[in-house]
Structure formats: C-alpha cells, structure tokens
Amino acid sequence: MIPFNVPLVYGTEKEHVLKAIASHKLCGDGFYTKRCNEWIESRTGVRKALLTTSGTHALEMAAMLIDIQPGDEVIMPSFTFSSTANAFVLRGARIVFVDIRPDTMNIDENLIEKAITPRTKAICVVHYAGVACNMDKIMKIAKKKRLFVIEDAAQAVMSTYKGKALGSIGDIGCFSFHETKNYNMGEGGALLLKEERFLERAEIIREKGTNRSKFYRGAVDKYTWVDFGSSYLPSELNAAFLWGQLENADVINQNRLRSWGLYYELLKDLEEAGLLELPHIPQECQHNAHMFYIKMPNNEQRDDLIRYLKEKGVTAVFHYVPLHSAPAGLSFGRFFGQDIYTTAHSERLLRLPMYYGLKEEDIEFVVNCIKEFVYSLDSVKYGYYREKAQVF
Numbered sequence: 396m397i398p399f400n401v402p403l404v405y406g407t408e409k410e411h412v413l414k415a416i417a418s419h420k421l422c423g424d425g426f427y428t429k430r431c432n433e434w435i436e437s438r439t440g441v442r443k444a445l446l447t448t449s450g451t452h453a454l455e456m457a458a459m460l461i462d463i464q465p466g467d468e469v470i471m472p473s474f475t476f477s478s479t480a481n482a483f484v485l486r487g488a489r490i491v492f493v494d495i496r497p498d499t500m501n502i503d504e505n506l507i508e509k510a511i512t513p514r515t516k517a518i519c520v521v522h523y524a525g526v527a528c529n530m531d532k533i534m535k536i537a538k539k540k541r542l543f544v545i546e547d548a549a550q551a552v553m554s555t556y557k558g559k560a561l562g563s564i565g566d567i568g569c570f571s572f573h574e575t576k577n578y579n580m581g582e583g584g585a586l587l588l589k590e591e592r593f594l595e596r597a598e599i600i601r602e603k604g605t606n607r608s609k610f611y612r613g614a615v616d617k618y619t620w621v622d623f624g625s626s627y628l629p630s631e632l633n634a635a636f637l638w639g640q641l642e643n644a645d646v647i648n649q650n651r652l653r654s655w656g657l658y659y660e661l662l663k664d665l666e667e668a669g670l671l672e673l674p675h676i677p678q679e680c681q682h683n684a685h686m687f688y689i690k691m692p693n694n695e696q697r698d699d700l701i702r703y704l705k706e707k708g709v710t711a712v713f714h715y716v717p718l719h720s721a722p723a724g725l726s727f728g729r730f731f732g733q734d735i736y737t738t739a740h741s742e743r744l745l746r747l748p749m750y751y752g753l754k755e756e757d758i759e760f761v762v763n764c765i766k767e768f769v770y771s772l773d774s775v776k777y778g779y780y781r782e783k784a785q786v787f
C-alpha cells in the first residue's frame with residue numbers, strides 16, 4: 396500500500412516538545428514560537444513573521460490588515476482551496492475569480508487587469524504546488540492600480556521566484572504548516588509581513604485585539620483592548636514540533652525534490668508520447684516539490700486511473716472543485732471572463748503520492764502502474780486514446 400501523504404515526523408520534534416513542556420511556558424510566543432518566526436524571517440527576508448494557528452487564519456489576518464470592507468472585490472483564481480476565498484468573504488468581500496494558466500495552474504496574470512473594477516481592493520495569488528505565479532507582472536499591475544497583493548503561499552514554503560522567497564514578494568504572505576504541507580505542526584501557519592506598516596496591528600489582531608505583545612516588550616506599562624482581533628497564536632507545543640522540522644528544512648526539501656525529479660524522469664516518455672501531461676516549472680521558479688501531479692487527456696480517464704491505482708494499493712487524489720461553481724462560490728463571487736482552463740484542467744488533474752521519505756521503489760511502482768494503465772488503454776476501452784491524446 397502506498398498512501399497519498401504521510402504527515403512528516405522527522406524525528407527531532409520530540410526532543411523539542413519535551414523541552415517546551417519542561418519550560419512550563421506552553422501558551423504562544425515563547426522560545427520555540429520565536430525561533431520559528433526568526434527562521435522564517437531569515438529564510439524569506441521579511442521584516443516580521445508570526446506563527447499562526449493555521450494558514451487559513453493567516454489569510455484571515457491578511458484580510459483584516461488590508462481593511463477589507465463589505466462590497467470590496469478581491470481577485471483570485473477559482474482553482475484553489477476554500478480558505479483563500481473565505482478569508483475575504485468573512486470581511487464581506489465579493490470574490491472575482493479569474494481563469495488560470497494551463498501550464499502552472501496559477502492565476503493567468505494577463506487576465507487580471509481586465510477584471511479590476513473601482514471596487515477592487517486586492518489580488519490574492521496562490522502559488523499552486525509551490526510554483527510561483529508571474530509576480531513581476533502581478534506586482535506591476537498592483538502598483539499601477541494601487542491594489543494590495545496577498546500571497547497564499549500555503550504550499551510554497553522554501554520556494555522562490557527569481558531568487559526571492561514566495562510569501563515575501565506581495566504586501567502580505569501566508570504559509571501553512573498543516574500536516575499535509577511540506578513542514579507541519581499538525582495545524583498551523585504563519586503570517587509574513589514585508590514592511591513595518593502592518594506589524595503593530597498584526598500583533599494586536601493576533602492577541603485578541605490587545606496590545607499585549609507591546610506590553611511584553613516593555614513598550615507600554617499596561618495592556619488593554621485596543622482593536623478588534625482574535626486568538627491566532629499557536630501553542631508552544633506546536634511550535635516546538637515545527638522547529639524540529641524547520642531546523643532540518645534543507646534535508647527535507649532535498650528529499651522531496653529527489654522524489655519529484657524521479658517521477659518526472661520516469662514519466663517523461665509518456666509525456667513525449669502524448670499520453671499525459673507533466674507539471675511545468677517556469678525558468679524563474681525554484682519549487683519545493685510540494686506535490687507531483689499529472690494531467691490525463693480527459694476527466695473519464697483521470698477517474699479510471701484513480702480507480703486503477705486504488706486496485707493496486709496506490710492512493711492518488713484530485714482536488715479543487717473550482718470555487719466559482721461550488722455552492723458558496725456561486726453566492727459569494729463571480730467568474731470574470733471565460734472559464735477556459737479552470738474547470739477543464741482541474742478535471743484532468745491527478746496528484747500522485749508525495750511525502751518526505753517516499754521510497755524510490757514506491758515511485759517506480761506507481762509509475763509502472765500508470766504505464767500499465769495507459770498502454771492497456773490502446774486495445775480495450777479507449778481504442779481512440781492515443782490518437783486523441785496527440786491533440787494536447
């Protein structure tokens with residue numbers, strides 16, 4: 396049996412969790428939270444990173460910090476997780492979904508400008524599979540139109556665009572440390588602030604609307620309720636667990652990249668034969684092997700392959716029913732322009748098992764199953780398959 400994901404436990408987490416317990420400081424913002432924040436700051440170059448209770452909560456904080464008001468519009472891809480949209484919907488925003496590029500499954504930067512209206516307040520980009528959006532173009536549009544750029548970099552810890560860390564390019568970046576991501580603390584995330592201007596308010600929102608962080612630094616002599624806010628600090632236990640992984644981030648990243656490279660190498664001839672499509676990594680992007688996906692020629696073959704792999708003990712999954720066609724998407728947003736790629740390509744996409752420590756022989760087994768499947772298609776159910784496949 397080859398699972399789709401094995402949540403990472405590197406081995407060093409326990410030692411840190413035990414130390415956190417022994418310190419008798421278990422609530423947020425202790426020794427380990429600070430270490431994790433500093434690690435993110437030094438790796439990404441942002442002015443301030445704050446661990447949060449989830450990637451979802453980091454996005455919610457971002458929406459509060461840029462002061463989203465009812466009726467504001469936020470542009471984003473429809474091919475993403477519900478949290479990307481919810482964060483802004485919770486503040487009363489309308490979501491304007493824009494089509495994706497078929498090569499990276501990221502928002503099509505060339506469609507953004509036309510989707511802007513006088514109500515547009517922000518663009519929320521999603522770096523799908525840890526591969527960067529075209530940030531040069533997007534930042535240029537945002538500057539010209541005076542819009543905020545929020546990076547949903549939930550999948551993109553350790554990824555870069557032209558050498559810059561994802562999450563550090565837009566006004567605010569959001570990481571996830573959910574157990575399905577490359578580095579995890581069970582549930583968790585981080586808010587990344589490039590500039591000073593959001594810092595004080597971010598600390599307040601994260602600390603139940605109080606200036607407690609300032610009080611602890613000795614900057615004020617009492618702490619009080621100063622703004623709206625919530626509780627977005629993770630416990631020290633979770634931060635200690637995460638630290639065990641962040642201190643080994645390079646080894647973990649290399650291991651994932653090796654698995655990704657092997658999948659790519661072994662599946663290349665199928666792509667060359669026109670039987671499936673592999674992910675495209677633009678020249679200026681260094682990715683983090685968050686996922687390995689393939690695209691089958693159509694939805695029926697994708698679903699059949701999932702079933703075939705399941706019979707062989709391999710769990711492969713698809714995801715993202717495009718948000719604009721989901722029940723909540725219909726009421727909270729609208730699709731701008733034509734949906735040429737979002738639905739069509741999401742229906743063809745299949746994610747293969749990917750996790751730290753995935754064995755080479757398991758990758759070979761998965762690839763062999765895929766090969767059996769596509770070659771057997773010729774004769775039986777999909778006599779037309781190969782010819783058709785040449786089209787894309």
Ligand SMILES: *Cc1c(COP(=O)(O)O)cnc(C)c1O
Pocket residue numbers: 449450451452475476478479521547549550570571572573582583584
């Ligand atoms: C995982 C993920 C999130 C949410 O992160 P959580 O930590 O699970 O709340 C948001 N956006 C994207 C694109 C994600 O992949």
